[in-house]
Amino acid sequence: MTVEFPLDNFPSGLIVTTVEDRQILFANQYFYKVSQQEPQSVERIGLIFTAASKIVIESFVMPMLLHQGHCEEIQLTLETKSADRVPVLVNARVVQGDKPVIYWVISTAQQRDALYQELVNLRNDLEQRAEKLEVLSQTDELTGLMNRRAFVARATAMIKQALRSKMSYSFFMLDIDHFKQINDQHGHDIGDEVLREMGQILAKNSRENDVLARIGGEEFAIVTINQASDSPVKFAEKLLAAIRAEKIHGVDITLSLGLAISAKASFEQLYKGADILLYEAKNQGRNQLVCRDIDQS
Numbered sequence: 001m002t003v004e005f006p007l008d009n010f011p012s013g014l015i016v017t018t019v020e021d022r023q024i025l026f027a028n029q030y031f032y033k034v035s036q037q038e039p040q041s042v043e044r045i046g047l048i049f050t051a052a053s054k055i056v057i058e059s060f061v062m063p064m065l066l067h068q069g070h071c072e073e074i075q076l077t078l079e080t081k082s083a084d085r086v087p088v089l090v091n092a093r094v095v096q097g098d099k100p101v102i103y104w105v106i107s108t109a110q111q112r113d114a115l116y117q118e119l120v121n122l123r124n125d126l127e128q129r130a131e132k133l134e135v136l137s138q139t140d141e142l143t144g145l146m147n148r149r150a151f152v153a154r155a156t157a158m159i160k161q162a163l164r165s166k167m168s169y170s171f172f173m174l175d176i177d178h179f180k181q182i183n184d185q186h187g188h189d190i191g192d193e194v195l196r197e198m199g200q201i202l203a204k205n206s207r208e209n210d211v212l213a214r215i216g217g218e219e220f221a222i223v224t225i226n227q228a229s230d231s232p233v234k235f236a237e238k239l240l241a242a243i244r245a246e247k248i249h250g251v252d253i254t255l256s257l258g259l260a261i262s263a264k265a266s267f268e269q270l271y272k273g274a275d276i277l278l279y280e281a282k283n284q285g286r287n288q289l290v291c292r293d294i295d296q297s
């Protein structure tokens with residue numbers, strides 16, 4: 001008993017063409033449905049592909065078919081009668097006989113392309129989120145400056161670079177005076193505003209390459225490489241003056257500043273040195289700078 005299975009019911013386009021000029025000898029209904037063409041209206045298989053796909057057929061698919069006899073999973077694009085572009089996956093095989101022919105199987109790949117695009121979008125989205133998280137993990141939420149963690153990494157790298165270039169560098173440790181009183185007298189929100197403004201004033205007065213951060217409650221730090229024409233002391237005095245000159249939300253602010261300069265100390269040694277100098281500035285009455293070349297001490 002023979003049972004008939006109409007090829008039109010296959011969920012793929014099935015086409016048989018000649019080898020020489022790819023003239024269509026047979027095509028099932030599925031193929032005509034996808035390409036939106038009428039039977040007999042397409043003489044050769046190449047006619048329903050985009051210009052780019054035609055080039056791929058002539059320069060890649062056909063040489064491969066003639067050489068190997070088969071060609072699998074080639075991504076091409078059909079151009080339908082209404083000029084829609086349909087991504088398809090093509091498998092083709094040369095079948096030898098009295099007259100060799102090519103069997104073509106064409107499956108639409110829209111679903112697969114949509115899924116692929118979704119995966120690409122998802123990956124881009126994840127990358128963007130990771131970048132945002134990276135920035136967030138390095139940023140002090142209140143001031144938008146670098147946080148302590150990022151500061152340690154960046155300043156350490158900067159100092160290593162200065163050591164390689166045999167340049168000296170400076171560590172400015174700045175602490176707002178009597179900040180507890182500001183909070184107590186004006187409220188925590190004004191205290192936060194003071195910290196925010198303080199960050200902006202320091203950023204405005206620093207250079208782009210300086211590593212500036214809020215490293216603790218009311219404590220800020222800057223690390224710079226000293227250029228030949230620079231005077232770190234003058235820069236420190238400029239910062240103190242800029243803060244004194246500013247009345248932040250009606251509150252007078254002063255700073256104490258410890259400035260450690262070195263051409264050989266590690267980040268940790270410089271940090272410790274600046275911290276000791278800041279302590280001295282506080283002990284000597286605040287609102288002042290204490291500076292030392294820690295290589296001399």
Ligand SMILES: Nc1nc2c(ncn2[C@@H]2O[C@H](COP(=O)(O)OP(=O)(O)OP(=O)(O)O)[C@@H](O)[C@H]2O)c(=O)[nH]1
Nearest residue numbers: 175176177178179180181183188191192217218282
């Ligand atoms: N508003 C606000 N206050 C903070 C923040 N972080 C720390 N503080 C406060 O900063 C104050 C720091 O106080 P102290 O360490 O005693 O220092 P100080 O009052 O500035 O005194 P000196 O540094 O000795 O001049 C504490 O009251 C903290 O609660 C913050 O993010 N926002």
